[in-house]
Amino acid sequence: MRSETGVRLPVIDFSKQELKPGSPDWDSVKVQVREALEEYGCFEASFDKVADVRDVLFGAMEELFDLPKQTKQLCTSDKPFSGYHDATAKLLRESMMIDEAHIPGNIDRGLTNILWPQGNISFSKTIVSFTQLAAGLEKTVRRMLLESFGVEKYMDELNDATNYTLRAIKYGRQRTGEPTLGADAHTDKGMLTVLYQNEVHGLEIRTRDGEWIDIKPSPKSFIIMNGESLGAWLNGRLSAPYHRVVTKGNKVRYSVAFFANPRGGYRVKVPEELVDDKNGLLFKPFDYEEYLQYYSVRAARGDFTTDLKVYSNA
Numbered sequence: 196m197r198s199e200t201g202v203r204l205p206v207i208d209f210s211k212q213e214l215k216p217g218s219p220d221w222d223s224v225k226v227q228v229r230e231a232l233e234e235y236g237c238f239e240a241s242f243d244k245v246a247d248v249r250d251v252l253f254g255a256m257e258e259l260f261d262l263p264k265q266t267k268q269l270c271t272s273d274k275p276f277s278g279y280h281d282a283t284a285k286l287l288r289e290s291m292m293i294d295e296a297h298i299p300g301n302i303d304r305g306l307t308n309i310l311w312p313q314g315n316i317s318f319s320k321t322i323v324s325f326t327q328l329a330a331g332l333e334k335t336v337r338r339m340l341l342e343s344f345g346v347e348k349y350m351d352e353l354n355d356a357t358n359y360t361l362r363a364i365k366y367g368r369q370r371t372g373e374p375t376l377g378a379d380a381h382t383d384k385g386m387l388t389v390l391y392q393n394e395v396h397g398l399e400i401r402t403r404d405g406e407w408i409d410i411k412p413s414p415k416s417f418i419i420m421n422g423e424s425l426g427a428w429l430n431g432r433l434s435a436p437y438h439r440v441v442t443k444g445n446k447v448r449y450s451v452a453f454f455a456n457p458r459g460g461y462r463v464k465v466p467e468e469l470v471d472d473k474n475g476l477l478f479k480p481f482d483y484e485e486y487l488q489y490y491s492v493r494a495a496r497g498d499f500t501t502d503l504k505v506y507s508n509a
């Protein structure tokens with residue numbers, strides 16, 4: 196976790212049994228979450244339970260990406276970045292993304308039944324257990340943040356408006372040994388991202404001082420990252436960190452990105468409690484999926500700089 200610059204991402208412990216709202220442990224973790232997101236836009240969340248699914252999860256990912264390309268390509272979607280995306284001449288990254296991944300049955304319908312028409316119960320079970328852990332952790336972090344900004348009354352509204360999207364990613368082996376770009380520098384567009392990876396590191400985060408730091412999470416940790424939509428909803432009180440993936444060795448890197456995104460059709464609007472004479476409104480209400488569409492057109496041209504400060508400036 197210590198990079199060449201000496202900067203270390205905060206590690207916050209979410210494994211305590213008694214992490215219940217209002218408890219002393221909860222209040223202490225809440226303060227750490229807010230400070231880490233203010234400083235870095237992300238942190239390492241230590242969460243012992245994920246160790247139970249680790250081996251089967253990366254086994255399932257190997258099984259998925261080892262399927263023939265024509266099979267993977269059956270998973271399609273109209274939404275930007277969703278469905279299957281093959282590696283390109285520029286990037287060794289393959290990805291498979293599924294929407295509303297937290298709804299029981301969607302993993303079967305959108306993924307397993309298409310990839311394995313004869314069935315693959317263990318694949319579905321593995322992915323569903325992972326999404327439940329990740330969604331639980333995302334809700335805990337979001338509740339802490341909302342409490343910390345005094346706007347916890349919006350928790351249920353945001354829950355109803357959340358589309359959890361799961362993206363399984365494979366960064367292929369590269370034989371040159373040279374550092375290779377796996378994901379261009381970008382900011383995540385949704386509310387919060389929960390990342391989990393195998394033992395091959397490569398994620399880098401840009402600090403406020405413009406330095407890139409290597410992220411080397413423990414096998415028992417997720418990385419939690421703030422997205423642009425949450426920053427905008429909080430009227431600019433948090434911002435989304437630029438990050439990229441650079442792989443160096445000749446081992447395959449698997450990661451799972453679990454995104455909490457606002458559902459299409461829901462207008463993301465800054466709560467009135469966060470706007471006053473000293474804090475004027477910075478972001479106009481916006482529809483996340485319209486914004487993602489707008490961004491994806493630019494990203495396809497290699498422009499990853501679009502952000503809500505431009506798109507939705509009040």
Ligand SMILES: O=C(O)CCC(=O)C(=O)O
Binds near residue numbers: 362378383390392452
């Ligand atoms: O693979 C990773 O660790 C990061 C992936 C990522 O940044 C993304 O999918 O938005």
Ligand SMILES: [Fe+2]
Binds near residue numbers: 381382438
């Ligand atoms: Fe990202």
